[in-house]
Amino acid sequence: MSAVVTNGLFWLLALGALVGAGTVALTRDVMRMALGLGVMLLSLAGFFAYYGFGFLALAEVFVYVGGVLILFLFAIMLVHRTTAGRPELESRNRVASIAAAAGLSALLAFMLQPAGSLLGGAGSAGGPAALSRLLLGPMLIVFEAAGALLLIALVAVVVVGGGERE
Amino acid sequence: MSLVLVSCALFGLGLYGTLVRRDIIGILASIEVMLGGPQLLLVGLGASIDHGAGSALNAQGIALVIIVVAAAEAAVGLALVVAVARRTRSTRLDDLTEVKG
Numbered sequence: 001m002s003a004v005v006t007n008g009l010f011w012l013l014a015l016g017a018l019v020g021a022g023t024v025a026l027t028r029d030v031m032r033m034a035l036g037l038g039v040m041l042l043s044l045a046g047f048f049a050y051y052g053f054g055f056l057a058l059a060e061v062f063v064y065v066g067g068v069l070i071l072f073l074f075a076i077m078l079v080h081r082t083t084a085g086r087p088e089l090e091s092r093n094r095v096a097s098i099a100a101a102a103g104l105s106a107l108l109a110f111m112l113q114p115a116g117s118l119l120g121g122a123g124s125a126g127g128p129a130a131l132s133r134l135l136l137g138p139m140l141i142v143f144e145a146a147g148a149l150l151l152i153a154l155v156a157v158v159v160v161g162g163g164e165r166e
Numbered sequence: 167m168s169l170v171l172v173s174c175a176l177f178g179l180g181l182y183g184t185l186v187r188r189d190i191i192g193i194l195a196s197i198e199v200m201l202g203g204p205q206l207l208l209v210g211l212g213a214s215i216d217h218g219a220g221s222a223l224n225a226q227g228i229a230l231v232i233i234v235v236a237a238a239e240a241a242v243g244l245a246l247v248v249a250v251a252r253r254t255r256s257t258r259l260d261d262l263t264e265v266k267g
Contacts, residue, residue: 010168021179024179037199040176044206055226056226063233063234063237072240075248078251079248100181102182104177105174105181106174108174115170116168119214134223135227160242
C-alpha cells in the first residue's frame with residue numbers, strides 16, 4: 001500500500017473511533033449512545049486489522065459488536081421499557097469533568113511521547129497458528145484464568161439477573 | 167505519535183462520559199470507551215516495535231485477554247443494572263441512594 005492510502009486509512013479509522021467515542025460521551029439519547037459505541041468498537045476492530053492482527057479484529061467484532069453491544073441493547077430495552085419514548089440522559093458537573101478528562105488525557109499524551117517515536121508501520125504479526133501456540137504455551141495459565149473468569153461471570157450473571165421467580 | 171494522541175483522546179472522552187453521566191448504562195458504555203484507548207495503544211505499539219522478539223504476538227495475546235475481561239465486566243455490570251432497575255424502577259444514580267450511610 002502506498003503511504004497516502006495507509007495514512008488515509010489510519011485517519012479514517014481514527015475519525016470513526018473518535019466520533020463514536022464522542023457520541024457515547026456527549027449524546028442525550030440512549031439508543032444513539034449504543035450506536036456510537038458500536039461505531040467505536042468497529043473502528044477499533046479496523047485498527048487491529050490495520051496493524052495486521054486479523055484474528056484479533058475478528059474476535060473484537062464477535063465479542064464486542066456481536067456480544068457486548070447486543071447486551072447493552074437488551075439492557076436498555078429491559079430497563080427503559082416502562083418509560084414512554086426514548087429515555088434522556090442527563091449530565092452534571094460539566095466544567096469540572098471537562099477539566100479532569102482533558103487534563104488527564106493531555107498528561108497521558110505528554111508522558112507517552114517517547115512511545116510515540118517508536119510507532120511505525122505494521123509489523124509481521126504471526127497468524128492464528130502462532131497465536132494459539134502462544135496461548136496454549138507460555139500464556140496457558142493466563143488463558144485458563146480468563147476462561148475461569150468468564151465462567152464465574154456467567155454464573156454471577158445468572159444469579160444476579162435471573163433470580164426472583166414470582 | 168498520532169496513535170498516542172488518538173488513544174489518549176479515546177481515554178479522555180471515555181473519562182468525560184464516565185464523570186458526566188447520570189445513567190448507569192451510560193457510565194458502563196463510557197468505561198468500555200475508556201478501555202478501548204489503552205488497548206489500541208498496546209496493539210499499535212506491539213505491532214510497531216516487533217524486532218523478532220515476538221512482541222507483536224504477545225500484544226495480540228494480551229489484547230485478547232483484555233477483550234475477555236471487558237466482556238465479563240460488561241456482562242456482570244449490565245446484569246447488576248437490570249437487577250437494580252427491577253428493584254428501584256430507575257437506572258439514574260440520583261435515585262440509587264438506598265445504601266447511603
